[in-house]
Amino acid sequence: MFLHFGILLLLSHGLLGEVDVSEAIDGDSRIVGGKDATPGMANYQVSIRIHRGKQEWHNCGGSILNEEYVLTAAHCVYRKRPDEMFIVAGSHQLNKGGDRYKIKKLILHEKYSKPDIKNDIAIVQIEGKFKFSDKVQPIELLKEMAPIGKKCLLTGWGYISYKRRKGTVPNNLQMLEFETISNEDCTKQLKKSVYAKLVPVDAGQLCVKRPKDKGACKGDSGGPLVIQDYKNKTVQIGVVSWGYPCTANFPDVYASVHGFYDWIQSKII
Structure with missing residues (x-):
């Protein structure tokens, strides 16, 4: 439901192979605008x-x-x-x-x-x-705070196109690459949006910068945001929470795995 007070609370309407998440993070990937996730990378x-x-x-x-x-x-x-x-x-x-x-x-x-x-x-x-x-x-959770400026990957079945609360639901799991940003930067940007009342972003949240004209969308809520840690292991850092529908130039907000680890x-x- 990425629609909550006009907000897109990202709700909606494993996989075989040897490919891992690091290959997807290094490649061109997106959800709105759509690229199928490679089977085997998000089990x-x-x-x-x-x-x-x-x-x-x-x-x-x-x-x-x-x-x-x-x-x-x-x-x-x-x-x-x-x-x-x-x-x-x-x-x-x-x-x-x-x-x-x-x-x-x-x-x-x-x-x-x-x-x-x-x-x-x-x-x-x-x-x-x-x-x-x-x-x-299962996915391992990152106990430490996620690094800023880190490439990360979201997978989900959220809309691959979105217009006036209507969208196209994909059959195949989609993937999208983001970059983590600081909560301070995120708060500063969102203060300029119609959702200024939802900031500041707190310690239980983390934010990511969207690729141009792409972003998480309705149906992606609850989905996992992951990174490759220093041991090249795939670990989860966030849970899709809310954002500005659906490809606007504002950060997407996640529940922070670090913030809720305990x-x-x-x-x-």
Whole structure:
């Protein structure tokens, strides 16, 4: 739902191979405007879906933390019931493949604030356990603060085009490269936008600079932002929270994995 007070709260309507995230970060990648993610590079990514009657649709992204838990944004599961949602893991396509998992419990941050979109982080516990394979694996979280000016990568099924609250949903998982910026710089830029009331950006958030005419969009909420650490390991640094729809020249805002690291660990023990 990248639409919250006119804001795009990035909500919506694994993969085989030997390619890793570092190759994508070094390449030309985007979501709005669209490039398919290479199969094999995001086996931690899941699709969080809503079902009503015989209808179902992709709602948000998420990332696998361990055999039972998924990390996502609080606004993705706010006022939702576990029995109206499920998770698909192990496919980079929305229309086929992957394994479905029922949801046992939704754990929102206790201080999640819908009006100013703070503490926008949540944990989803599935029924049973994930079946790990080359298509389904957990992502490691970065405990330290993410470096500024670092290339990073987002994957998701958010709109690949967006106009007047309407968009095109991709079938294939998309990817987009960003660059981290400081919270101070982010606050300064967003103060010039119509969303000035949502700043300053706090310690529970991090920001990224968008590529020109590209950006995360509706359906990408809750999805994982990752980097390559100094050991060349793929680690998650952020969870898609909100941004200015959808390709405007303003930063995108994420929940910070570093800022909520202890909270996350306390919920998945």
